[in-house]
Amino acid sequence: MAKKVLIVYAHQSSSSFNAAAKNIAVEVLTAQGCTVEVSDLYAMGFKATATAEDIKGDLKDAENFSYLEESKLAWEQGRLSDDITKEQSKLTEADLVIFQFPMYWFSVPGILKGWFDRVLTNGFAFSQKKPYGLETFKDKKVMLSVTTGSPESMFCTIGINGDINVTLWPLQNGILHYCGFQLLSPEVFWAPALAAAEDRKKMLESWRTRLQGLLEEEPLSFTPLYCFDKKTFQLKYVGEEFGLSVSIHRSNPRSSRSQMKD
Numbered sequence: 001m002a003k004k005v006l007i008v009y010a011h012q013s014s015s016s017f018n019a020a021a022k023n024i025a026v027e028v029l030t031a032q033g034c035t036v037e038v039s040d041l042y043a044m045g046f047k048a049t050a051t052a053e054d055i056k057g058d059l060k061d062a063e064n065f066s067y068l069e070e071s072k073l074a075w076e077q078g079r080l081s082d083d084i085t086k087e088q089s090k091l092t093e094a095d096l097v098i099f100q101f102p103m104y105w106f107s108v109p110g111i112l113k114g115w116f117d118r119v120l121t122n123g124f125a126f127s128q129k130k131p132y133g134l135e136t137f138k139d140k141k142v143m144l145s146v147t148t149g150s151p152e153s154m155f156c157t158i159g160i161n162g163d164i165n166v167t168l169w170p171l172q173n174g175i176l177h178y179c180g181f182q183l184l185s186p187e188v189f190w191a192p193a194l195a196a197a198e199d200r201k202k203m204l205e206s207w208r209t210r211l212q213g214l215l216e217e218e219p220l221s222f223t224p225l226y227c228f229d230k231k232t233f234q235l236k237y238v239g240e241e242f243g244l245s246v247s248i249h250r251s252n253p254r255s256s257r258s259q260m261k262d
C-alpha cells in the first residue's frame with residue numbers, strides 16, 4: 001500500500017542545504033509511490049508559542065492558566081486552533097514523519113520546538129498517566145534529519161561539544177520515544193557549510209541512497225516499559241543491557257548503545 005510521508009521542515013531559505021535535503025526526500029519518496037506532504041514552518045508562519053490563543057472558546061480556568069490541562073480539554077472537545085488541528089490531521093495520516101532542520105543551540109529551531117509544543121498535545125500525543133505508553137503512534141516511523149555547524153570531531157565523547165548521543169537524547173527519547181513513535185536513526189549532515197563542495201555532494205548522494213531503503217529500516221530499540229517499576233518508573237531489572245541509554249541516564253558511565261546509524 002502507498003505510504004504517506006510528512007516532512008516537517010524548518011529552514012528560512014530555499015537555497016539552503018536543508019532545503020536541498022528536503023527536496024531530495026520529496027523527490028525520492030514520491031518516486032517510490034509515497035504521498036509526500038511538507039509542512040514548511042517558516043513559509044507557513046507557524047506560531048511557535050504555546051498560549052491561550054491556541055484554544056477556542058472559554059477556558060476552564062483562565063486565572064490559573066495551565067496549557068497542559070486546557071489544551072487537553074480543547075483537544076477532547078475539538079476546540080484547538082485550526083493550525084494545530086491541521087498539523088494533527090497530517091500527523092494522524094502519516095506513516096513516516098521526517099523532521100528536517102538545522103541544529104540550533106544543541107536542539108531544534110524555536111519554530112520546530114513550537115510545533116512539538118503545540119501539535120503533540122496532551123491526550124492526543126502522550127498521556128501523563130501512561131508515560132511512554134500511549135499507543136496512538138505505535139505504527140508510525142519518525143526520524144530527525146539535522147545539519148550541524150560543528151564538525152563530527154566536536155561531537156564525539158572526547159570532543160568539546162560532548163557526545164552527539166547526549167545532544168539527541170532530549171529530542172529522540174524525551175519527545176519522540178515518549179510519544180510512542182518508532183524512531184529511525186537520525187541522519188546527521190556534519191557541518192555542510194565547512195565541507196568542500198565535493199563532500200557536500202557526497203552527503204546528499206548518501207542521503208538519496210538511504211531514502212531508497214528508508215521505509216524498510218528497522219527502528220531503534222529503547223529499553224521496554226516492563227523493565228521499569230510501574231509506579232516509580234525506576235529500572236526494575238538492574239544490569240539489563242538492551243535498549244538505548246545515555247550517560248546521564250541510568251547511571252551508565254557512557255552510552256551503552258549509539259542512537260546513530262552504524
Ligand SMILES: Cc1cc2nc3c(=O)[nH]c(=O)nc-3n(C[C@H](O)[C@H](O)[C@H](O)COP(=O)(O)OP(=O)(O)OC[C@H]3O[C@@H](n4cnc5c(N)ncnc54)[C@H](O)[C@@H]3O)c2cc1C
Binds near residue numbers: 102
Ligand atoms: C541560532 C543558531 C544556533 C545554532 N546552534 C548550533 C549548535 O548548537 N550546534 C551546531 O553545531 N551548530 C549550530 N548552529 C549552526 C547551524 O546548525 C548551521 O548553520 C546549519 O546547520 C547549516 O545548515 P544550512 O542548511 O543553514 O546550511 P547552508 O549555510 O544553507 O548551506 C551550507 C552550504 O551548502 C551549500 N548548498 C546548498 N544547497 C546545496 C546543494 N544542493 N548541494 C550542495 N551544496 C549546497 C550552500 O551553498 C552552503 O555553501 C546554529 C545556528 C544558529 C543560527
